[in-house]
Amino acid sequence: MISFNQVSKRYGGAGGYEALKSVALVINPGEMVCITGHSGAGKSTLLKLMCAIERPTSGSVLVNGQNIGTLPASAIPFVRRNFGLMFQDNKLLYDRNVFQNVMCPLDIIGFDAADAAKRVRAALDKVGLLGKEKALPVTLSGGEQQRLSIARAIVHRPSILLADEPTANLDAAYAVELGELLRSFHQVGVTVVIATHDEQLAARLQPRRIVLEQGRITT
Amino acid sequence: MKNWLRQHRRSLTTTLARLARTPLASLLNISVVGVALALPLAFYVILTNLQSLAQDKAPTPQISVFLAMDAQASDAREIDNRLKKHAAIAKFRFIPRDQALAELKEKAGLSDVIASLGRNPLPNGFVIDARENTSAALEKLRDEFKAWPKVEHVQLDSTWARRLDATLQLGRLIVLVLAALLAFALVAVTFNTIRLQILTQRAEIEVAKLIGATNPFIRRPFLYYGAVLGLAGGITGWAIVWAGLWLLNDRLGSLTQLYGTSYALRHLSLPDAASLCAFAGALGWLGAWLSASRNLAEFDPE
Numbered sequence: 396m397i398s399f400n401q402v403s404k405r406y407g408g409a410g411g412y413e414a415l416k417s418v419a420l421v422i423n424p425g426e427m428v429c430i431t432g433h434s435g436a437g438k439s440t441l442l443k444l445m446c447a448i449e450r451p452t453s454g455s456v457l458v459n460g461q462n463i464g465t466l467p468a469s470a471i472p473f474v475r476r477n478f479g480l481m482f483q484d485n486k487l488l489y490d491r492n493v494f495q496n497v498m499c500p501l502d503i504i505g506f507d508a509a510d511a512a513k514r515v516r517a518a519l520d521k522v523g524l525l526g527k528e529k530a531l532p533v534t535l536s537g538g539e540q541q542r543l544s545i546a547r548a549i550v551h552r553p554s555i556l557l558a559d560e561p562t563a564n565l566d567a568a569y570a571v572e573l574g575e576l577l578r579s580f581h582q583v584g585v586t587v588v589i590a591t592h593d594e595q596l597a598a599r600l601q602p603r604r605i606v607l608e609q610g611r612i613t614t
Numbered sequence: 615m616k617n618w619l620r621q622h623r624r625s626l627t628t629t630l631a632r633l634a635r636t637p638l639a640s641l642l643n644i645s646v647v648g649v650a651l652a653l654p655l656a657f658y659v660i661l662t663n664l665q666s667l668a669q670d671k672a673p674t675p676q677i678s679v680f681l682a683m684d685a686q687a688s689d690a691r692e693i694d695n696r697l698k699k700h701a702a703i704a705k706f707r708f709i710p711r712d713q714a715l716a717e718l719k720e721k722a723g724l725s726d727v728i729a730s731l732g733r734n735p736l737p738n739g740f741v742i743d744a745r746e747n748t749s750a751a752l753e754k755l756r757d758e759f760k761a762w763p764k765v766e767h768v769q770l771d772s773t774w775a776r777r778l779d780a781t782l783q784l785g786r787l788i789v790l791v792l793a794a795l796l797a798f799a800l801v802a803v804t805f806n807t808i809r810l811q812i813l814t815q816r817a818e819i820e821v822a823k824l825i826g827a828t829n830p831f832i833r834r835p836f837l838y839y840g841a842v843l844g845l846a847g848g849i850t851g852w853a854i855v856w857a858g859l860w861l862l863n864d865r866l867g868s869l870t871q872l873y874g875t876s877y878a879l880r881h882l883s884l885p886d887a888a889s890l891c892a893f894a895g896a897l898g899w900l901g902a903w904l905s906a907s908r909n910l911a912e913f914d915p916e
Contacts, residue, residue, distance in 0.1 A: 448824065468829075468914050475826035486821050502624070503827040505617045547825075 396555065396586055397422040397445055402454035404440050414440040416610040417454070422588060424554070427581040429597045430590045432607035438590035439483070441607065442557050445588065446478045447471045476504060479548030479585075481558040485540055487532040493519065493543055494528040500551045518550040522576065538569035545576060555586040562593045574599050621834070629838040632811075640843075643807055647847025650799050651894055652854040654792040655882070659855055661785045663879050668778050675747055675771055679740040679759050682766040689764040690738050696762065697740065702755060706742040714739060737766060797897055800847065804840045804901030811836065812909045823913050833906040837899055844898020848891035856881060 404415040415437045422428055430438050443449040444456050447463045456463040458474055466474065488496055497518055501511040519525045522542040524535075532540055541561065548556060558577065562570040574596050581587045591597060597604065606614045633640045681690060690708065697706050709717075714736045719725045744755055752770055759768045812819065822832055863878045870877045882890070 446824075471914075472823070472826045472828040472831075475824065478826075480824060482824075486817070486824065488818055488821060490818075499821065500825045503822060503825060503831060505621055507620070 396424045396426075396459060397588075398457045399441075399444070400455045400457070402444065402451045402456055404437075404444060404449065405452045414610055415444075415451075418610075418612055420605060420612060422586065424586055425581075425584050427578075427587045427600060427602040428589070428605060429600065429602040430588065430605045430607060431592060431594070431597055434592060435609075436607040437610045438592075438607055439559055442559050442588065442590050445555075446480060446557055447474050472503075476500075476551065477554055479551070479553035479556040481541075481544050481548050481556070481561050483560045483563060485544045487540060487543060487547075489532050491531075492528065493524060493530050493532065493535070496532065496543060497546045497550050499547060504551055514550055515546075518546040521549070522546045537564050538566075538572070541565060541569070541573060542576070545573075549580065549585075553585070555588065556580055558587070558589045558591075560591055560593075561589060562591065562596050567595075570596060571599070621831070625834040625838050628835045629842055632835070632839060633842065643803065643843055644846045644850055646803055647800055647843060647894065647898070648850025648854060650796045650803070651847055651851030651890070652858075654789055654796055655851050655855045655890065656858060657785070657789050657792060659859065659879070659882055661782065661789060664785070665782055666880065668782070675752060677742040677744065677752065677755060677759065678769040678771070679742065679762075679765055680767045680769070681738045682764050683737055685738060685764040693740065693762060693765070697742065702745055702751065704743045704745045706740055709739045709741060711736045711738050797893075800844060800894065800897045801901035801904070804843055804898045805905040807843065808836050808840060808902045808905035809909055811839070812906065819910070819913060829910060832910060833903070836906045837902045840898040840900075840902025840905075841895045842898070844901075845891055845895035847898070848894030851894070852882060852887050852890060 398421045399418050402415055402418045403413065405411050405413045418437075418441070430441055432438055440449065444451055444463065445458065447458075447466070451464050454464075459477060461470075461474060463471075463474065488499070491499075494515055497515045498511060501514060506514070516525060516528075519528065522545050524539060524542055524546060527535065527539070532543060535543060541564070545561075548558075556577070561573055561577070565573060570593065577587055577589065578600055587602075589596070589600075589602070604614060605612060679693070681693070694708060697703055711734050715728065715734050718736070719728055742755075742759075744752055746752075756768045756770045759765055819832055859879050859881055866877060866879065
C-alpha cells in the first residue's frame with residue numbers, strides 16, 4: 396500500500412538539514428503502525444511524504460503503486476483523497492461550524508448534498524459529536540476538537556488514516572478514548588499510521604512499531 | 615455532468631454569499647470598476663450620437679452640376695443621356711429650375727423675397743450620387759463634368775464630411791485608448807481584490823488542498839467572484855452613463871426648445887450594453903484567473 400525505497404528528505408538545498416536518511420519501509424493494507432521517536436527524528440516528515448505534502452529529495456515513495464516523487468501536481472489531490480489526515484494542530488476551520496467542517500472533504504469530492512449530510516452525521520455520531528453540529532470549533536474542548544478532526548478525516552471513508560501526534564494536547568482520559576477510536580477504524584480494515592512520542596498510546600494499541608532516530612529507522 | 619453542474623452552482627452561491635458578507639467592500643469594488651468603465655463608455659455614447667447626427671445632416675457626399683442659364687432643354691437631355699451611360703454613377707436626379715425655385719420658396723420661407731425678384735435666378739441642375747465615395751473618385755468625376763458642354767459649375771460637398779469623418783476617427787481612437795487603459799485597470803483591480811481574498815482565506819485554502827481539493831476547485835469561486843465583480847461593475851458603469859444622459863437630455867431639451875428644434879441624446883443600445891457587461895465580466899474573470907494562478911501556486915508541495 397505504502398512503500399518507501401531509500402528515501403531521503405533534505406530541507407533547504409544541498410547543504411541543508413537532512414530530516415530523513417535512506418528510509419526503507421513497507422506498510423501493508425489494514426496494518427496499524429506507530430512511528431515513534433524523539434521530536435526532530437523525522438516522524439512528521441515521514442507522514443508528509445506519504446500523503447504528498449512534501450516530495451522526497453531522493454528515493455521513491457509509492458502509494459497504491461503511484462510514485463509520489465514524480466507525480467504531476469495536478470494528480471496529487473487525487474492521491475490525497477486516499478488519506479484521512481489528522482494534523483498536529485488540527486487545522487480546523489474556525490469560521491465554520493462542526494457540521495460544515497466535516498462537510499469539507501465531501502464538498503471537495505463533489506458529493507450529492509443529501510447523501511453528504513447523511514455521511515457527515517454518521518461520522519459525527521461515530522466520534523460522539525452528533526449533538527454539536529451547529530457549534531463553532533472554538534466552543535469545543537481540546538478533546539472534542541480532536542474528535543472533530545477525526546470525523547473530518549474519516550467522513551469520505553479513506554483507506555488510510557494518518558495521525559500526527561493525535562494525543563499531543565490531550566489529557567490522559569481523552570488520550571485513551573482517542574486510542575480506542577483509532578483502534579476501531581483499524582478493526583474495520585482501515586490502514587492506520589500514527590506518528591507519536593506518546594509511549595502509553597503506543598503501548599495500549601500494540602501496533603507495529605517503527606522507531607526513528609535522527610532520520611533513520613532503528614527497528 | 616450533474617456533479618460538475620452542482621459544483622458550479624455551489625461556487626456561484628459561495629461567491630454571492632461572499633459578496634453579501636462584506637457588503638461595503640463589495641460595493642466599493644463594484645463602484646471602482648463601474649466608474650472606470652463609465653468614462654470611456656460616456657465618450658463612446660457621445661461619439662455614436664455625433665456620428666448619427668452627422669449622418670442625419672449629411673448623407674453621402676453628392677455632386678451638384680449646375681447648367682448655364684442659357685442652356686436649352688436639349689442640352690439638359692444631352693447631359694441626362696451622358697449621366698445614364700456613365701458607369702461611375704449610382705443614381706442622379708434632374709432638378710428643373712422651376713422646381714428648385716418652388717422648393718426654395720417652401721423650405722426657407724423666402725417667398726416674399728423671391729416674388730420680388732421677378733424672374734427665376736436658379737439654373738437647371740443635377741444632383742448625382744457616385745458609386746464610389748472616396749474623395750479621389752469624386753474629384754475625378756467633378757473634373758470630368760466640368761468639361762461637359764453647357765455646364766457652368768460643379769460643386770462637391772464632401773470637404774466638411776471628410777473633416778467630420780477624420781474628427782470622428784480621432785474620437786474613436788481616443789475611446790479605444792481610454793477603454794484599453796481602463797480595461798487594464800479593471801484587471802488590476804480584480805487581481806488585487808482576489809489576492810487579498812486569497813490571503814484572508816489562507817487557512818481554508820491550505821486545508822482544502824491538504825484534503826484533496828484540485829486547483830480548479832479552489833480557483834473556481836475566485837473566478838466567479840472576478841466575473842461577478844466585472845459584470846456588476848459593467849452594469850454600474852452603464853447605469854452611471856444612463857443617468858448622466860438622462861440629466862443631459864433634460865437640460866438639452868429646454869435648451870434646444872429655445873432654438874425651436876428638439877434633440878435628445880440617444881442611450882446606449884441594448885446589444886452594446888450587453889456586450890459591455892459581457893466584456894467587463896470577462897475582464898474580471900481574467901484578472902481573477904491571473905491572480906488565483908499566481909497566488910495559489912505557493913500551496914503546491916515542494
